[in-house]
Amino acid sequence: MSAARRVQQWATFGRMWYLYDGKWQNPLESADKIVPYLDGSHKPIFHPLNDSGDHVVVINSRDIALPGDEWEKRVYFHHTGYAGGATWTLAWQLHEADPTMIIRKTVYNKLSKNLLRRGRLARLHIFPDDKVPDSILKNVSAQMRQLRPVPRRLDHYPQEELENFPKIFDWPKDHVIN
């Protein structure tokens, strides 16, 4: 095999590192997007016996957004194995205990159920905020598009921009908005 062929293969099977910002993203829909990257089925060279999965680094997992009343209604079940060992934890409780757990569990449930599942999950790196260690951030080579744009609240705008925004009329000085 010539050197050119060797490095061609090296590049073909090289692992990508994707960055995904979980802020204001639905973890259930995000998992659908992340899973093909972890098992490599988004690649044209994909084969079930082919180890071609990529790494995904999820940041801001503390700021994920569950739809509707899922925070109160979604329940995570766990059983210790002993009698009376069953627990039912609400999503908001689990999220308080570990802000990476909801997205990890969701992705784990959506990965295909075989012996490769744990290894694929090990390529998912979740961080509750945007503080990522350099050893991981240096590897990142691409970014995944967010599913929906992060909404911008009124208090996120700088005061200057708010003041300069064109208005139809001025409020009376003694009017209390909030």
Add this chain to the structure above:
Amino acid sequence: MCGSHALTPSEAGPGQPCGAADGRCIKGGWLMAAKLCPVPYKSLETHGTTQAAAAKHGCHKEGSLSGEGGRQDFQECRHPAVIMAAALTGVRLVLRSSCCTTVNRAISSSARVFGIKSRWVAPLYKTLKHRHIKMKSLGLMPVNKRSEFIEWNYDAELYAFSKRLQEEFDGDALREALTDASYIAKETQRQQELGVSDPGLAMNNNKELAARGETVITEYCFGYLRAAFPLLPEEGISALVEYCQSEDVMSAVGYGIGLRDLVLCEEHPPSSSTMARCFQAIVGVLSVSSPAPRCHAFVRDFVVAQLVGKDIDTIWKVENPMGVVADILHQSGRGEPEPRLIFQSGQETIQAVYHVGVYSDKKFMGSGYGETVETAVKEAAHDALRKLFQITDSASPLPFGKDADVVPLKTEANISLDNWSIDKTKNIITC
């Protein structure tokens, strides 16, 4: 007994044990034995005992077949009727022997009569096969030349050889091409040992023809490859021709066209150097007996075709690719080659991938990958050279067949690597 021919005991007379008109029965064994026996078949059926049949024949004492004495008598009396009778009563003997303390070995004989191979046959074949494989792996098995077989006809083989290749060879020259010097020496020595003082072997070896063939191959390969790769430097063309002329390629082609059994040489199978020489001699013969275009087509189809699917990089290795790119760019009046990182992934892991591009005056020259930046830069320079010389994977394939007949052979050398520049290639027509 014999199911294919219905027969009642009353119909069967002496010497006609079976109902078939010609007295032959396909089912062999039992009834053939009965046919040979002068004792009437009927009597065998009616009496139904071995003792009775044997007693009638007069070579057996009544009741002596049982036990040890019976076996002895059986060996002494080889009459077919007795054998058949022993077979018939085989089952009874088993029953009896199970009661006796002594083992009755006559049962294996009856198994032979029934057509059952005994238990030693399969193990014997297994052992023989095992020995065969072992001797083969140790190289102890004599390899028989095809010419040692009794129906070997060398003339017919030579005729068939030329017909297979659809070429017209001069008969005597073809014999000469297939005769190695070692064969003549060996034959002379053999005849002298047999007492022939002057063997008078009117044979020539293939040295001259091989030299002639080598020249033909070299000339054609140079002309063809220069035309096929007009931008490849002359050094690369030389390396390709050298590869085509190498002993490995020549002998592989020789084996491929079936010279193995036709070559007259001392060793068997012929060594690769002998085979290479013979193939070159075959080309030499063809150049004598056929017009040049036909000989060229032969060389193209058998020798040049070995380059198909090969990487030119592996045959012609450029040691310092970045230096060569820099020289070429300098001679072309372009800017220095500048390697730039296009992409990287997994920098902190052992599976790091780097993609580097080579640019000159902000123009893309080529790109390469690697597990380190240095490797990627080297590969990028190689890729830039491949692009310049037009030997990339997407380059047009080597012309064969009708396409090749149109291509005029190029006698003047390509540009050498030292003088290679982009400006000089502008007037070169590429196919």
